[in-house]
Amino acid sequence: MPRVLWTHLMKDLRIEWRSKEAINSMLFFALLVVVLFSLAFDPRGPFSQSIAGGVLSVATMFASVSALNQAWAREIRHQVMDAQRMAPTPGAELFLAKVLANFLFVTIVQVILAPVFLVMYNLRVVGQAWLLAVVLPLGTWALVANGTFFAALSIRSRNRELLLPLILFPIFVPALLAMVNATGGILTGESDPGMWIKLLTGYDIIFTTVSLLLFDTVFNAE
Amino acid sequence: MPRVLWTHLMKDLRIEWRSKEAINSMLFFALLVVVLFSLAFDPRGPFSQSIAGGVLSVATMFASVSALNQAWAREIRHQVMDAQRMAPTPGAELFLAKVLANFLFVTIVQVILAPVFLVMYNLRVVGQAWLLAVVLPLGTWALVANGTFFAALSIRSRNRELLLPLILFPIFVPALLAMVNATGGILTGESDPGMWIKLLTGYDIIFTTVSLLLFDTVFNAE
């Protein structure tokens, strides 16, 4: 791993370790989703199995989105971002480090929540369970990578608050669709998730590559 | 309405009108919920009716929570809050104005989303539809009032990021439970929402009163 990427990553992890801000707000959200859904859709009911995929994706997604909302907040606060723009290292590494850090946070939340979730929803995985360990990280990566990129894009503009949702949302949807259908397929065993997993992988590769290529442009725009 | 309350309220509305920050992030979240759920839980399916109450509450809740996350952000940024603490007017009015403003924002989001929602989920309201116009505002108020209060409480402490979710979450739950069950009852017509509405009203009255009484203490702690 390039040394600069590592530097950025360690810095994010150290700050998070001190405040535990991201992980906590994500845990809060994800827990809310789980409990709320247990209240809203009686998990003892007949269709718990068929909505569980959706619930799992929703929990992941809200955890990611709540992290993304704050992705660059610390860099904006005291214009740290200007100092980073002036450093002679590629912005792409800063971007990648941010994505990795947020990916790590969301994954930690998922690992903590998974057991709670399985027990509370009384889930039996009908399809191949190990595929979940492929789909969830892929889906998370798609959300986090895109979200971080577009958060950076919109803070460079004047109406950042207006832009982020408008841009992010349409771009999100394909990855979402793939993720929801893949988890659904795995949990119920009714459909083959293979197709959706391929789609998700392709989406990840393409969007991450394009983001890496374009990040410097966005980052240094006036 | 007392003049000072009005002053605080107008200030919040004016700032929101300029940035549209709160309403936009809420719309984003709520839209995400609606779309995601249409993807996750086939709304043509047999149980769309029975989960719609939950989905409606979830959408409202996420809209509220995303507003609350930022409730005091502007006041913290340049220590505006210190200037407000030093003004010779009761903190309770500041609190009430914040709650009113956020309540208004969430309500606007609900009004925008309601038609989308009804169409997408193909909902027929079996129970008394007008009761929804009672339950949703009551639930929203519970969320917004408590959330604003505890957001103010946790920012007065040093580890604010850690605390907010921990404190807010348990206090939220009873109101949530009531709201979900009441909307469920109204939509399916299977159970009587009256009991839950009463609970929600009681919760609103008690918690808002206590919040108003204690806000000055929290606001001026240290």
Next chain:
Amino acid sequence: MKKLATGFYAAIVVALMVWGFYQAIYVAPDESTMHEVQRIFYYHVPNAIVCFAFFAVSLLGSIGYLAFRRSNPEWAQRADAWALAGAEVGVVFCTVVLITGPLWGRRAWGIWWTWDARLTTTLVLWLIYASYLLLRRFAAGPQMQTLAAVLGIFGALDVPIVYMSNRWWRTQHPAPVFGGDADSGIKDPAMLAAFGWNVLAWFAWGVLILLLRYQVERKHQKNAALEAREALESHV
């Protein structure tokens, strides 16, 4: 003198606990539908009642702190110690309720947990006071006690909801035994006696821990004051 009194009281508590155990396990009659598991009742319910009592102590302490924090700092510190001790001991008892409940439920209902109003609100009560204790740990600094007192008042608002939950709603959890509808209450006097002894024993036991915890907290407060004085006098 104080030590002697505490030792004497501790001895009484132990005797009461033994007597309560004897009453619950050997004296109380077998219950007709649930048989042996029903004896959890003598732990489950007294613990719940005692837990409510100590959260009430915490509420009074919190109110006391807010009332006196300006006018009488010394009293305020004492009230704060009561609030903390009440909350901690209450959480312990609430934990016992949350453990004995599912143990019973596993036999009675076939499942450990369900999301009915009584169970959910009890869990929430536990969470609120757990967050109260976390707040006290994390929010160091002088405003911590004020913030904790405010949260303590909010936490107490949940107690009546828990209490009323199986009166207001049809729950999977059994309906109230006391103060429910007309035919509630324990009919068998031997059962009632066993129940009464256990309530008394657990209550006495709780008070003992409460007092010890209160004294420890007071010692902490005094040490902190001492350290502050030293910090002021150290280096220049």
Next chain:
Amino acid sequence: MSGPARPAPNAQLEDVSKLFGSFAALRQVSVALEPGKCYVLIGENGAGKSTLLRILAGLLRPSMGQIQVFGEAEPHDARDRIGYMSHAPMLYDELTGVENLSYFARLYPDRECLEPAEALRQVGLDPKLERPLGQYSQGMRQRTSLARVLLAQPDLLLLDEPFSNMDVESAGQMVELLARFRHSSRTIVITTHQRELAAPIADFVLALKAGRVARFEAGNPTL
């Protein structure tokens, strides 16, 4: 303490200490701030100047010691008579200068406040400026902040480095403004590192060193 001819002090600290954890930012500070006087608070970075002002403003509570402001043991109870300007502007970035000031003016319903436009003019800003505060230059923001504290015409004016981003000419004007603002019932406390700027109105110098009062005497900070 106060002799027969002396008026009661507007604010008084007795043996005030402030601890952050086990770090002592202020140690046994005792001062009396009399009406009609201007105090200049000096000291190295980290000496405790801002901490002292925040205690007088009622935003921090002393860890030990007594405080009295306008006869109240809690400065908070006399807050309508205290004006506090800090390093941070304490204003909303999204609102213009006038909007910010009218908002704060309305929070002082019982005091005779200056007109927001008038207050801005006094600190040398154009009240017609339509820009939100976030787009002001540093010095303009500082002046707006000064206008905010002057609005309610406080009797105890606490200024934390009011001149730090102002050009010399404006700083001179601000000192003149403060000199006009002086009044036999008002106390002004200024922290600054530019002693010569505050010299024209200084009556007393209070020097802090590592949280202790190192010097407190009548006179001029440049001496």
Next chain:
Amino acid sequence: MSGPARPAPNAQLEDVSKLFGSFAALRQVSVALEPGKCYVLIGENGAGKSTLLRILAGLLRPSMGQIQVFGEAEPHDARDRIGYMSHAPMLYDELTGVENLSYFARLYPDRECLEPAEALRQVGLDPKLERPLGQYSQGMRQRTSLARVLLAQPDLLLLDEPFSNMDVESAGQMVELLARFRHSSRTIVITTHQRELAAPIADFVLALKAGRVARFEAGNPTL
């Protein structure tokens, strides 16, 4: 423009203007900044000083006119040789001073950076301070920020009011530090309202007035 004996300027602006919407913050500014010299940039609040520095730093793009820094038309392409200190600390509140500096030092892998602890010591701070930056006093934050720009030993040093919250003694020490930092290949630009502080190292004075160059001459800003 440059005579035979004169070295090529490190940075050069030609007819640079900067508009924010329809407001002109800079109007046709032309200057050449030569190596080995120290420029003091003065002017009223809102004159455009910070805007000019940000343009030199490559953080703003001129609306009109040409710019050249170390031979590059985009200052961004020469950014490893530019150091910029702004009003804001540009540091993370959550990290301590040393942590902040080591982070930024590692972002300059191709330059010989100072040791973070050494840089802190140079600006008069204790590198062993365990407090996160958010709990520093204003002046301590400012010094850490100065330490950050000195880290990578830049050849074009842009300092926006570096002394504004420093006590006089420290400010004097900072000026000495800058004097030692001077080098025949380095250019230093300082904006300040405390002209007498910058006087000992000033070679040129550049005065802005409402976005225009009002004065640009060799000498001392106090004259």
